[in-house]
Amino acid sequence: MKIWYAGDRSKALCETCRKVVTTTFGYHDVPFESGLAVAREIMAATCDECGTVVAIPPQSTPAIRTARDIASRSLEVVVAAPFLEMLDLAAYRIDPSAGSTLRKSLIAYFVHRSVNDEALVKRLRSNAEIHKAKWQSWKHAPAKRLSMKVTSRTSEEFDELVKKSALKKTTLIKSILMDIGREIVEPDNPPMMPELRRMVAALAA
Ligand SMILES: [Zn+2]
Numbered sequence: 001m002k003i004w005y006a007g008d009r010s011k012a013l014c015e016t017c018r019k020v021v022t023t024t025f026g027y028h029d030v031p032f033e034s035g036l037a038v039a040r041e042i043m044a045a046t047c048d049e050c051g052t053v054v055a056i057p058p059q060s061t062p063a064i065r066t067a068r069d070i071a072s073r074s075l076e077v078v079v080a081a082p083f084l085e086m087l088d089l090a091a092y093r094i095d096p097s098a099g100s101t102l103r104k105s106l107i108a109y110f111v112h113r114s115v116n117d118e119a120l121v122k123r124l125r126s127n128a129e130i131h132k133a134k135w136q137s138w139k140h141a142p143a144k145r146l147s148m149k150v151t152s153r154t155s156e157e158f159d160e161l162v163k164k165s166a167l168k169k170t171t172l173i174k175s176i177l178m179d180i181g182r183e184i185v186e187p188d189n190p191p192m193m194p195e196l197r198r199m200v201a202a203l204a205a
Contacts, residue, residue, distance in 0.1 A: 004043055004057045012054040014047040022048045023055065030056065032068060039067035073155045075107075076147040077170045080138040083177045084146060090184035094196050103146070105203055106184075108154040109196070110176050115157045115164065120179075124165045127175035135174070146173070 004010075008025040023045040030039045030053055042063045045055040056064070091102035114120040128135070150158070162172055184190050 001058055003059055004045070006043075010045055010055070012045060012047075014050065014052060014054050016050045016052045017047060021054070024048055025057075028053055030060075030064070032064075039064045042067075069151050070149070072150055072152045074147060074149050075155065075158065075173075076145065077173045078143050078145050079170065079174055079177075080135075080141040081144050082138045082141055083174055084144050086177050086181040086185060087146075090180045093184055093190075094193070095200050098200065102200065104148040104150060105199065106180060106196075107148070107173070107176060108150060109199060110179055111154060111157050111161055114176070114179075115161045121161070121164050124161070124172065124175045124179065125167065127178040128167070128171055131178055 004025045006026045010023050010025070011020055012023050013019070014021045014023075025043060025045050027041040028044045028046060030042055030044055032039065039060075042060040043057055044053045044060065045057070046052060047054050087103055087106065088100065091098055091100070091106060094102060094106075114124060158172075162169060165172055165175070167175060183192055184196070190196075
């Protein structure tokens with residue numbers, strides 16, 4: 001793989017000039033396809049005639065991916081302390097050294113798993129009813145903020161799950177936390193554990 005440096009020259013097709021032009025490599029701000037955000041100062045080749053970015057070398061791919069993740073939305077809810085204790089207990093069970101970094105991955109995992117499974121969506125919908133008494137009693141516990149930066153994929157899937165479940169954002173999160181409790185905290189030997197540990201190992205790699 002060729003590594004390009006600022007000032008290197010090449011040739012590429014410029015869509016603006018509608019011809020093959022000479023190009024110069026340098027660090028530039030490049031907008032994403034969506035146009036919603038920009039990857040700042042990544043290596044790219046610009047047209048020598050009009051200045052348009054015409055090529056992005058492979059070496060810039062990781063930086064673009066990182067920028068895209070950072071540009072993603074934040075997911076924020078306020079819930080009673082026991083909800084977060086459930087989440088942290090689940091994370092602790094999967095990997096005692098992970099701390100709160102696993103919170104986001106666990107929620108993203110459950111969102112991803114539920115979004116295309118009608119039975120799981122139905123269960124998310126029924127959790128509020130099933131756990132009504134518990135949720136009521138937790139109202140006296142301190143309120144805690146759960147704030148996470150999530151990737152655009154998770155954010156989109158979460159929005160889709162809000163639609164499919166017809167639950168409010170906060171209720172959906174609480175309901176997901178009930179599922180996390182039932183599947184990871186309550187069982188003596190959670191069947192999901194091997195898969196979750198593989199996921200954590202992959203994240204750490
Ligand atoms: Zn041009």
